[in-house]
Amino acid sequence: MYFATWIRKIRIEDYQYELPDERIARYPLPERSASKLLIWNNKSIVDDRYANLMSHLPRHAVLVFNNTRVVPVRLVFQHKNGARIEVFCLEPDLNQTPSEAMQQTQRVVWNCLIGRKSKWKEDRLKLTFPQGQLIANLLESPADTFRIEFEWSPAEWSFAEILKAIGEMPIPPYLKRASEPEDVVRYQTVFATNDGSVAAPTASLHFTPELFESTKDHGIETKFLTLHVGAGTFKPVKSETLDGHTMHAEWMDISINLLESLLQAYLAQRPIFSVGTTSLRTLESIYWMGVKCILNPTISESELQLKQWDAYELPQHLKIEEALQHLMEWLKRQEIDRLAIQTAILITPSYTCRTITGLLTNFHQPASTLLLLIASVVGEDWKTIYQHALNNGYRFLSYGDGSLLFNSRRCD
Structure with a gap:
């Protein structure tokens, strides 16, 4: 058993911070890519705008987006x-x-x-x-x-x-207002394709068609997966420790073509950046499902689903390339070319992300599972990052500004 019991005892109060009400963005900016962008890399911070994102990414990087569509x-x-x-x-x-x-x-x-x-x-x-x-x-x-x-x-x-x-439109309750006609367009990504979410993958709200087009000039590749965001994304953590919190399962949809292209990117050692926490949760779920296939090549689809604590109970040493290969082989044995399956993965501050070089994400609520996920990428430095954002006029939550966080804790 690889599970560390102390993970369940992580205290939620250690991930609190003071978020003034006036720092919550009630409405989006007129231009999506005009949002501020905080870049965190090797313990240094740079302030910029989303419109200049490509200048902060390595050439030949891969951006992975969630193409779910918010439904009214x-x-x-x-x-x-x-x-x-x-x-x-x-x-x-x-x-x-x-x-x-x-x-x-x-x-x-x-x-x-x-x-x-x-x-x-x-x-x-x-x-x-x-x-x-x-x-x-x-x-x-x-x-x-x-x-x-x-x-x-x-x-x-x-x-x-x-x-x-x-x-x-099901805009977040913390906006404290009714849905307006503008939200039909702005609480939706410009590339949304698959109906099914009750909340937007908000990191992608900053992308315009022009920003997408600029990826080609920088040799950056874009890939798409689907995770239908559930209302659990707004569910506060009310327990004192993590073991009292239940993660709601969400549906993810991936194709064998996506898995193959990801495998080639990892083999070529291309930097992978997740656009949003939902894309990251899906990528990490793909890894652990692959681990399950390594351990049991004849595993059933119901057993393949990822439960809340699975990532802490499975072997920790297997490579992402091996996991992807075995998951693809499992799909081929099932004679299917795509997989729709549920994941309830919980990414905690003690978790090591296997799949990404960095994460694009907004600024999240205090004492939320999303903030715990941020701590898995940057460790205790989340406090420095969030304090800098508060001190420098960043707007918070779904319609707020964003950050580019390089993964300081990746397990290669």
Whole structure:
């Protein structure tokens, strides 16, 4: 057993900092790439703008993006007595992937949160719109969510089309405002492709088509994977130590072509940069799934899923190239060319990232799992980085500024 018991005892209070309310960016800047960029490399800090990102990356680097698309999953029903009832679609039921559930026609079941639940007196709520209607049927209530069956007309429409017609963008609760028309465009990356997220991969919000185009001039390659971001990304850590916190599983979608191209990049010793924490969690999950395939070449898909503590219980010495090769071989034996699977990986300050040279990311909430992840990349220097950002006018959280953090703790 390779698990270090003390990891569970990491104290959340050690990852607190004072974030003044006025430093939270309520709205995006008019120009995406005008955001400030803090570069941390070898314990030195440089202040710049996202528009100049390429000048801070090594030539022939690889940028890995999450191409998930945020879906307007917030639905507002009006009770006949005038009460407003808000339904927030969290995740599909019956082990469907978000992509599958979004393509469902006629009816679908989702696990949801309900605002003003006490006002929902009857079994069904109805929401009409010019082209048709959506009916919500309240089923049972497992744990802290509610199962709701949605049915609609036109029946040939997909659930994604229904949501895009009548849903509202699920902007983060810490913005403390209602969703506005601008959020439909700005709380979405310019390359978003696969419907399924309830939150944006915010590090990528800074990228413009022009910034993408500039990667070619610097010999930088771009690659895309998918991790559908769940509402758990906003879930605060309420326990005193990590062992009391449960990570919500999220769906990732990767292709064998991506794995092959990543393998070639690692073999060529090209620097890999993850654009966002969701891309990093996916890359590290790929590594550990490959480790599982090394240990058990006939492993089932359900066993391949990554649980919260798996990364601390598996062997720690295996190389990323070997892990990728074995995961590709497993896919070939299954006669599939892509894999949609859940990961609940928890990256803690004690964790060593195997897959990246650096990370592009925004500035995160105090005492959050995202801040713990940052500490895995830069160690205790996260305090220096965040204090510098606070002292120098950086804007925080989803619509805020960003940072380029070189991985000082990589295991080669």
